[in-house]
Amino acid sequence: MGFNIDKIRADFPILKRKVYGKQLVYFDNGATTHKPQQVIDSIVDYYSNFNSNVHRGVHKLSVEATTAFEDSRKYVAHFINAEDDREIVFTRGATESINLVANSFLSLINKGDEVLITSIEHHSNLVPWQQLCEKKNAKLKVVPVSDDGNLDMEFLDNMLSEKVKIFALSHISNVLGTINPIKEIIAKAHKFGIPVLIDGAQAIAHLKVDVQDLDCEFYCFSAHKAYGPMGFGVLYGKKEWLTRLQPYQYGGEMISSVSLDKTTFNEIPYKFEAGTPNVSGALATVAALKYIKNIGIDNIAKYEDDLLEYATEKLLEIDKMRIIGTSSEKTAVISFLVGDIHPYDIGTLLDQMGVAVRTGNHCAQPLIDNYCIPGTIRASFAVYNSKEEVDYFIEALKKSLAMLA
Template identity: 50%
Template sequence: MSDLSTANTTASPVLDVEAIRRDFPILSQEINGKPLVYLDNGASAQKPEMVLDAMDRYYREMHSNVHRGAHTLGDRATTAFEGARETVRSFLNAQSTREIIWTRGTTEAINVVANGLAPRLKEGDEILVSHMEHHANIVPWQMVAERTGAKVIPIQVTPEGELDLESFTSLLNERTRILAITHVSNVLGTINPVRSVIEQAKKLGVLTLVDGAQAVPHFRPDVQELGCDFYAFSSHKLFGPTGIGVLYGRAELLEEMPPYQGGGEMIERVSFERTTWNILPYKFEAGTPPIAEAVGLAAAIDYVEGLGRPAMEAAESALLQRANELVETVPGMEIIGTARQKVPVMSFKIAGLHASDIGTLLDQQGIAIRTGNHCAMPLMDFYGVTGTARASFAVYNTLEEVEKLFQGLQKIQRLLT
């Protein structure tokens, strides 16, 4: 575990980034003969030794299926698995572990909610989403709307990439049944004012879901403070393993919702005449759950919380600030999304260069970014582009790596223009 040091007793905490980097084995390698500069954290963050060790220890010392094993390994596995659920509950400040559902990721979590709320919808009802949503928070609602006769209505964004609050207020009405909104845009880095829009929505009895996939790596959400009905996130964005995510839901709503899948853990009793469902949270966890992945996610949360959120946020803010300062060193570079409140995500285009060429040529220099539409085609249409290049920073990135990114962009520009 990395050390956290302070410059003095009154200054903000300062992270030892070099020590943190030693916690992530993958960062020590070379790509195409160059030291790896990993700036694709918005797609998936790397994993610290603490996560790898926790999962390895689970498989070496306690692997068994959970809950019904009448033996020691089963008890160990169940204790670790349910302990991980309590870690997530504490992380989100949910009232009970009954409100913490394991899923495969944010996408499945949103699908669970969309299908569960479908019986509440009828023709003419409206579902509000923002124009900056990931496809995972658009398509499930479109599918449910097609079945029920409801309509999916987009909330506009400003040219700067902020939620258009006037648009939101004008669209919110007595037909609105659901508000599904991202906490942080995966393309723009914008931090949306979810607490205030949820507060407005609740006055009309609107149910609210927050896509927290891009938020949890950068700050800790409090679901009770936000007042949301549902909150979803993915482990792999939060330095944890792939294949597992979390759905928080208010218990009274989860009790009313039908199960998403059938079989295994989610049943209480099965007969050919009638099947009854298990209690929460198991009602929504059909089949053998992702046990090792839950253990890994808990270790990732412990790792991040051990670093200290204020120090992390200060370090990430410095990375974004330096990147913004260097934009002027690349002629024709335009940032897509200049919101006042952002996490360290920078989507951009460069005049005369295709985003995919930028990504390929940066990779030749050992620099990993993401290019394309980022699963946000409506937002790309809004900005009149087919895609962007995106650099997304994490706590293990350094100011030197930010500078290498811009040196790489300058080199590409000299080569191709």
Template identity: 60%
Template sequence: MLDIQKIRADFPILSEKVNGKPLVYFDNGATSQKPQIVIDAEAKYYQEINANIHRGVHTLSQLATDAYEISRVKIQHHINAKFSHEVLFTSGTTHGINLVTNGFASILKPGDEVVVSSLEHHSNIVPWQMLCEKTGATLRVIPMNEDGELIIEAFDALLSEKTKVVTVNHISNALGIINPIKYIIEKAHAFGAAVLIDGAQAVPHLKPDVQDLDCDFYAFSGHKMCGPTGTGILYGKEAWLNKLPPYQGGGEMIKEVTFEKTTYADLPHKFEAGTPNIAGGIVLGTAVDYLNNIGFHNIHKHEEHLLEYATKRLLEIEGLKIYGTGKNKASVISFNIDGIHPYDIGSIIDKLGIAVRTGHHCAQPIMNFFCIPGTIRASFSFYNTKEEIDVMVEAVKKAKTMLS
């Protein structure tokens, strides 16, 4: 079992007060809080080795380059990529997905099909729509059921020789549903399709093994897993990364430039144009180390208990409905109360120091499916407690009384 109080002491913000009340932070699905070791590591970079990377022969540049590349290798091992050059630093999941869609613009043609799921964040819908508009390909959608799960039989029926890309999230940000991505990847590959997994909501809760999954691309953000904002990773199989053209042109991603012709650098630099978020990339490695020291098995067990307890407590409230009731879930509960707008609940409990997310969570197709304007989403992390859940439940009850 985790020593939760010891872990909580690692996070300075958790001792803060909001509106005069102790902070209860249940918006981890939007961004996680940062432990002191991550905060200190960012400051240490700027205080001790601040320099540009890969280009300088001076000592600070070499120190910064070494730290940045060590972080890349840490992340390679964390996700079990075969090569470190399959790990690309990005600004986040959205950047990674757009990098891939940009590359496929030179591959897809009219009549080809891209399959997405109805559970996607807008960041894994809009870039593919733009790609289809540009290339003449068709976007096909895997439907969902009332439990918030994908209808796998419908997915099977969508696949054909026309399918060139399948893209789904590992875990739904709006509902917490864990998708059967290994099955989806295997089926898509049987038709020769490439597969991109949006892992933004998965990496705080589990360690993806990209070789075991056999996905072609896996994108995630650092800020949801105790790392800095503006950081992310795109994993891509070597063969695919070699096949796709560069996403941006500039410094670092070139081998030789003349006015007649430019040749591109080898992986991973081919996709890393310009000066990156050096401090962020280094510190993302620190965050990965921190999570691994706690242990993802321990994180999973604790968050599983929080989810079970919160579900039980919230369902004690008359008129409360939970969306996303499938069997396989991460520690996310999306709910509404009959006759009350989710924004109103969120606003009142914020006054009591409780941070939850309200709205459509950048997943409007899900809300349209349920015919609702949005939900109240409580998303839990390993540093949260059952006592905080009790505080939230009482606050929701109070808000309901005030608004009824």
């Protein structure tokens, strides 16, 4: 399919909404994306036609639900080019995926070991590692970021050593939009035998992800940031790593056999999927990924890059504009401040004019502290945003600034 913005916009019913009598302009896609009709329909279809629990019934509906659920795993594996669908663990989202790995690493970390993260991480990819280090008396080491929003690669080189037991970093920063050179970083880490977890929460909807090409040990994302449902996520893990790790949660389905004396665990990926899974979430995620595939991720990336460039140029025409995150490798996120106006004030006025942006620390408080700022206003784009919306946003921003002057 070619790129037809009007047709794409028509797929998203919520875009017709008005807020305070104004046409909605939704630029909070870094927080969550809207859902196309195809995704909404897939949820309705599941509950209307074959809702049933999976993996445990002999009856027709259960068999159908199980087949659809496992086919979803195959599709996700194909989408990110995993070698084997057993490398795909279904979770509630990126946060749960990271917690799963951090908790499963408990037995692999000893006193004095190091865990490496970066200073641009979302709290979801910081707090689980901090907790792991506290529990095990290990050291949390943090790769710094330079003023433009790029990781300091010289520092990184000096921080890599055999003491580091895992390196967890984001593919794309949710605040700065920086696309980290993760392939290069993973190769550097591997020279020291360090496994790497990539938090792909901000990447999966914006650029091609090929886990075999990246050669990462773990990659995770949430469906809701890629036009899919909330409460559903993916953890990719290399087979040998998933096999080696201990389960994170215990209960039904993740076991092989249970007696009152002992439990043995199921094979991968099931040993990480305790309890009834979110079946409709899996199906709706596939609908979302197919939606992306149908447009073409390269077409999406190109379109969003143009939007980013256009919006950046327009913003920079505004007096006292400060963009936080100016890497040349960026995706569709612009964080900014104007003079010393508090981000919240601007965000509130924009909202009154129908423009939804994010304000605050974006769950990356250490990064915001690093820039010594109170937070930012963040406009983050998706495939359905348009230049006309950017124009409206710029006008609304100018009006807000005039009111605050």
